[in-house]
Amino acid sequence: MDHNNQQETTHKPVKRKEMTRRQFLSYTLGGAGAFMAGGAILPMIRFAVDPILQKKEKSGFVKVIEESKVTSEPTEVKFKVHQVDGWYESDPKLAAWITKGDDGKIFALSPVCKHLGCMVSWGGEEAPNEYHCPCHGARYTKDGKNLKVAPKPLDEYEVKTENGWVYLGPIDPNSRV
Amino acid sequence: MFKNMYNWIDERLDITPMWRDIADHEVPEHVNPAHHFSAFVYCFGGLTFFITVIQILSGMFLTMYYVPDIINAYYSVDYLQHQVAFGAIVRGMHHWGASLVIVMMFLHTLRVFFTGSYKAPREMNWVVGMLIFFVMLGLGFTGYLLPWDNKAYYATKVGLEIAGSVPFLGDYIKELMNGGTIVGAQTLTRFFAIHVFFLPGALLALLAGHFFMIRKQGISGPL
Numbered sequence: 001m002d003h004n005n006q007q008e009t010t011h012k013p014v015k016r017k018e019m020t021r022r023q024f025l026s027y028t029l030g031g032a033g034a035f036m037a038g039g040a041i042l043p044m045i046r047f048a049v050d051p052i053l054q055k056k057e058k059s060g061f062v063k064v065i066e067e068s069k070v071t072s073e074p075t076e077v078k079f080k081v082h083q084v085d086g087w088y089e090s091d092p093k094l095a096a097w098i099t100k101g102d103d104g105k106i107f108a109l110s111p112v113c114k115h116l117g118c119m120v121s122w123g124g125e126e127a128p129n130e131y132h133c134p135c136h137g138a139r140y141t142k143d144g145k146n147l148k149v150a151p152k153p154l155d156e157y158e159v160k161t162e163n164g165w166v167y168l169g170p171i172d173p174n175s176r177v
Numbered sequence: 178m179f180k181n182m183y184n185w186i187d188e189r190l191d192i193t194p195m196w197r198d199i200a201d202h203e204v205p206e207h208v209n210p211a212h213h214f215s216a217f218v219y220c221f222g223g224l225t226f227f228i229t230v231i232q233i234l235s236g237m238f239l240t241m242y243y244v245p246d247i248i249n250a251y252y253s254v255d256y257l258q259h260q261v262a263f264g265a266i267v268r269g270m271h272h273w274g275a276s277l278v279i280v281m282m283f284l285h286t287l288r289v290f291f292t293g294s295y296k297a298p299r300e301m302n303w304v305v306g307m308l309i310f311f312v313m314l315g316l317g318f319t320g321y322l323l324p325w326d327n328k329a330y331y332a333t334k335v336g337l338e339i340a341g342s343v344p345f346l347g348d349y350i351k352e353l354m355n356g357g358t359i360v361g362a363q364t365l366t367r368f369f370a371i372h373v374f375f376l377p378g379a380l381l382a383l384l385a386g387h388f389f390m391i392r393k394q395g396i397s398g399p400l
Contacts, residue, residue, distance in 0.1 A: 020195065031249035051357040086248060116335040135335070 022102050035044040051086075061167040062158055065098060070106050070166065074099040074131075074142060077108075079168065089153045094156050095132070096168055099142060101176065109155040110171050115150040141159055145177040178287060184266035204394070207399035218292075219396070223287035226384070228278045232316075233377065235271040243323065247362045250325035275317055282313060294397040297362035302390040309383045312376050332369070334360050 019027075024051030026125040048166075064077045083090050097106040111120045118135035124133050130141035130147065131154065139147040156176070160171035181289040206212045208219040242264075244250060250359055257264045264400065283321035286306070289295055295303035340350035356363030 049353060051355070051363055052352050054357075055198070076208060083359070085359060086363045088362040096256060116338040118335070166285065 007113040057084075058170050061158075061169040064096065064108075064168050065166050067106070067161050067164045067166055069099050070098050070174060072100050072102070074109070076111075076122070077168075095119070098166065101143065105157055106161065106166060107143075108159050108166075108168050109140075109144045109174075110155040110157060110176050112155065113150060114146065114152040114154060120154070141177075144174050181199070188201065196304065205396060207364055207395055217283075218288045221281050221288055224282040225278060225285050226276050228281055229380070229384075231270055232274050232278060235267050235274065237372065238267055239271055245323065245366050247325060247365055250323065250365060254324045254390075275320060276315060278299060279317065282310060286310070292397060292400060296397075299390070299394055301399065302387060302394070305386050305390065312380045312383060315349065316372060316376050319368040322360075322365065322368045323372065330360060333364065 002028070010144055014163065037088075051176065059081055062079050062081060063146060064079045065075075069075070075097055076097055078093045078095050079093045081094055082093050095111050098106065098108045100106050111131075112118075113120050113133040115133065115136055115138045118133050120131040120133045120140065122131055123129065124132060128137055129142070131142075131144070136149050138149035140150065140154050141147060144156065146153050153176075155171045155172035156174050160169060161166040208216050210217045210220070239257065242253055244253045244263060254268070258268050259265070289303065289306070297317065318333075318336055319378070323327045337354055339349050340354060341347040343350055354367070356367040
């Protein structure tokens with residue numbers, strides 16, 4: 001026994017860290033398979049997420065109303081902006097509620113409700129002297145401060161006045177409340 | 178003649194055991210309404226599947242007229258509803274079936290819940306059933322936009338705002354589903370693709386798992 005064992009150890013072949021034929025083949029086939037699957041799937045994923053990665057252009061300023069016509073009572077103005085939606089270019093009408101604030105500054109609120117995106121409007125029987133949303137009953141003050149339902153105040157358009165005209169630009173978070 | 182055709186194929190492919198396997202199984206007495214009428218509650222799963230088949234068929238036929246394009250989508254739906262023979266019926270099947278499938282699925286879920294059928298060893302089937310439930314809700318949500326009328330537009334806008342309220346990832350999820358920053362041309366094509374290809378594919382795979390498991394494990398015992 002002892003003798004035999006010794007013989008075994010002396011004759012033991014040098015142990016190299018070799019991979020077996022089976023391992024080699026499964027790595028090769030697995031790698032090639034993963035490469036081919038990746039080659040098929042990656043283009044599709046990039047294809048699907050393309051809209052997120054495309055550059056967004058900030059909209060320019062649009063002339064909407066004469067400065068002298070803006071009062072302390074919010075008035076709705078409609079104006080056209082150029083919009084590119086994939087292959088579809090259009091000039092949809094946007095709306096803004098323009099008011100001269102107590103501080104004498106002109107500001108324009110976006111009517112898109114900050115609750116879930118419906119359109120608010122000023123006044124009316126349901127809510128005199130407040131902005132009111134027909135979908136879930138959100139209310140806002142003249143400055144756009146959220147009173148009910150909505151979690152945030154109404155967004156504001158950037159306003160520029162030039163030669164007696166009011167120009168509206170990109171939409172920003174409310175700065176008045 | 179059909180018998181001869183069947184025998185000719187059966188001799189070559191031995192198909193009899195295949196359908197026997199699927200068709201021959203015992204229906205326990207406690208789930209058979211012929212024995213106890215109250216066992217009709219066990220029919221809701223089958224009814225859900227029946228309506229799902231109707232949805233798939235009627236949906237396939239609707240795409241013969243429908244176009245997922247913001248200029249023409251509304252007109253194509255209007256045309257197939259009012260001008261095409263049986264249009265109101267085929268679209269009606271899809272429209273009412275969509276609500277009915279949710280109702281049936283809900284009743285099926287209640288039955289499974291109150292008979293305790295979700296318990297071991299059938300937990301995985303409950304989980305797969307829940308996944309089916311979410312896929313069905315997804316089908317309802319994406320299908321709702323396709324007529325591209327005011328209701329569809331604002332429902333989707335609201336739905337996407339809800340998706341956007343997810344912490345941290347919300348904006349990305351919303352933009353990915355939107356296919357951009359607005360609900361527009363790319364949203365409609367995206368929702369169409371999801372509604373007719375992606376979700377039905379997922380649904381069929383999940384249903385296959387659901388049915389395989391119930392056949393393998395059998396219907397749960399009486400109360």
